[in-house]
Amino acid sequence: MTDFLIKSAIALASFLAFYHFVLEREKMHQFNRFFLLFAIVFSLVVPFVSFEIIKEIPVNSSNLQVVNQPLIQMQTVVEKTNYKLIFLWSLYALVTLILALRFGRNIKNFKSKISSNPAVDFKNSKLILVEEKILPHTFLNYIFINADDYKTQNIEAELYMHELVHVSQKHTLDILFVEFLKTIFWFNPLFLFYKKAIQLNHEFLADQEIVKTYNDVPFYQNLLLNKASGTQTIYLASNLNYLVTKKRLIMMKKRTSKNTAFLKKIAALPVVIGLMFLLCVETIAQETKTDIKNQKAQNASSFDKYYANTAFVFKSKSSKVFVEKKYSELTEQEKKLIPPVPSLAKKSPDxxxxxxxxxxxxxxxxxxxxxxxxxxxxxxxxxxxxxxxxxxxxxxxxxxxxxxxxxxxxxxxxxxxxxxGKNQIRDAGTITIMASEDTRKSKIQKTPEKETTATINDVERQPEYPGGILEFYKFVGKNFKVPSEEAANKIQGKVIVEFMIETDGSLSEFQVVKDLGFGIGDEAIRVLKLSPKWNPGIQKGQPVRVLYTLPITIQNKDTAK
Structure with a gap:
């Protein structure tokens, strides 16, 4: 939400500044109307648009870092209520409701006037004859005028023409649109400035038609000044007397050459492109293929060194041992079930x-x-x-x-x-891994013929959780629930879950490789099933299924203390 508000505000402010300094003083009002409306729509949409630029960079393998496994603290999680956030949202809802009621009430007032006063057909509009002493103003295709002035023909033809321009060009829709946005984004003052700019542009458009039709600028200027003095502006309507200022009077005699208008219109294009590049383009660093291959080789080498003195025992869920080998004797499929070698980048604190x-x-x-x-x-x-x-x-x-x-x-x-260290070797010992022999052997057999199954070390671009592996670990930690109080007090260790990341990024084929009992493995699978889709692994430019192993460290309450 914050990102949306910041990006939209930057775009709104940039377009508004460009309009005031470049476009407003020129007589190209139809383009300006389109520009202002486009600026609002573009600013609200651009935060949701993104373009990625892949930049290949060489990777120094000495700085590669493997993120630590997620640590699940076996304690009851008590979620704190964020009263500040609740207060802010309540305040926003209250103010928005008040402004929405005001918006609706004003529309209702117009409807009430339309239904309760006489109406007269007038060209492509309807004249609504009201008792109040008012100047003509327009809402949709209704022109509100004083009944006595109409009967005594005390309204000049220029004034009728002025309001008809508002009707024919549907200026009320622009005002309703920006007023609706003001109601939703009332905390953003930029929409107030946009409304003023749009309404003033409407008057430029209407004035332009009058000057073109009657060709008597001094008379029309005096008429506006005489009629507008001391008269109040009507909310939500296109008003005859809206901002009869020096800007409007000067604009009536303004001349803009075709070349100047064309150049200034074209100048808007770099603003749009610049904002899209600033707000939408994201550069993503990606290791070169050569570096990826080197990294694979180094990863394999680190596994060989680290587990050189380690024996592995594979057990079924019934605790039956069906494989017991040294690391050097393991098949590639069995090596996929082994936890990753711990690593950390070298960097001193400042x-x-x-x-x-x-x-x-x-x-x-x-x-x-x-x-x-x-x-x-x-x-x-x-x-x-x-x-x-x-x-x-x-x-x-x-x-x-x-x-x-x-x-x-x-x-x-x-x-x-x-x-x-590079020469790091795990102490001699045995690692027990819980796995189903039948399931493990049938992994490849269950893969459709037209799909390719790969391991983490085989793909050109590894699968990735949206936001990165740290966000994934946060997701696991946030959603992992303690199955029982008994588990929270007694269990500690590491549960290892294996799953497949499909070509569409979804997770499937969950298998608990190493369990701690008390339903811990089932809970880990439940959490993984909640995961949003990942970015799939890529091999030879095509998404592939990737077998992924996730170790989760469990720490009980007593150990935490």
Whole structure:
């Protein structure tokens, strides 16, 4: 919503400035009318339009970062009511309702006058004879005039012609359109200026027809000045006396050459193109294909090194072991089920950020994976740390021991090499993965012949959640619900879910590879089924089905404390 308001305001202000400085002083009123209406419509539509420009960039593999797995805190989530937001929306609704009632009441008043007063057919309009002492004014195809003035023929032909121009060119529709937008966007003063500009342009159009028809500018100018003095403008109507100012009087004698008019009309085009480029075009950086291939090779190499000493046990849901192998013995299909190798980009905190980490009220601090007091940072400098990551701790995940809103983990060169270094090797041990042998073997067989199934490391462009993987992890964390209080107190570890990202971006073929019991796996699948469509993987310019593995770390209440 904020993005829409900002973009539309920029467009509205730009068009209005261009109109006042370039177009308003020239005698090309029909074009100006179209320009003002187009400017409003364009400004309301342009925030919803976007164009992507793909820019290929080389990638330095040393800076590649694998985002940490989502951490689900096993605690009951209490959603806070945002009273400030409720108040603002209530205020907006109240003001909008009042203005809408005012808008409706004025239209009703016109209808009441039309039905309760005599009407006379007059060319392509109807004259409504009212008792009030008023100047002629127009609403739709109705011209309201004083009954006595009509009967005594005290209304000049120029005034009738003036109102007929408003009727024939349907100026009331312009006013109703902008007045409706003023009611919805009452907080934006730009619509008030647009209404004034549109109404003044209507008078330019009507004046132009009178001068062209009667060719007596001094008489018409004096007539307007005499009739308009001290008379009030009618809301929602096209008024004879609207802003009888120096602008209108000068415009009657204004001459604009065809060349000048053409050049100024053409000048509007760069404004439109410039706004579209500013507000609609988004440049997306994309790794070159060469870099992608290098990245694939490096990823495969990092897996080989990291899991070199690890054995893998594949169990069915009934805990029956059907595969037990070392990493080097695994098939490519079995390797797809293995969790990714942890990685983190190298980047030292800046001095200002580092000083903020020393504040014990805001930050809980870890150095090389070990919790330390904030004061211990005084023994280091920001440059002593080669990498770090920090995160927000939501209120429901804080504890007495760690009540801080933020937490930060800093790595020295030695700690980084141990945790994320190129020669990083996982300690010898065994990883147990829950999987269905039949399902795993039939993955490819179930794929339609005309579709291609790929893995994350095989595609040219990987599938991506709208907004990026961080947004996906936020989505999982927000929607994940604790199945039971017992699970919240006892369960911790990692649940791994495998699913297919289809060519249209939808998710299917959910399979819990590693479960923790208590319905945790089923809950993870339920959350994934709520996911909006992803941007599918691309191979050789075509979308392909991609097998994706998601590890989710579960932490219980006791551990969080």
């Amino acid at each position: 001095s200002k950020e580092y000083e903020g980490f020393k504040n014990s009220e805001n930050y809980a601090v870890w150095i090389d994976g070990k919790h330390v007091s904030n004061s211990e940072l005084n023994e280091y400098q920001a440059s002593n740390f080669v990498s770090y990551f920090n995160s927000i701790v939501h209120k429901n995940a804080r504890s007495k021991k760690f009540p801080q809103r933020y937490q930060v983990t800093l790595f020295t060169a030695e700690g980084y090499d141990k945790a994320y």
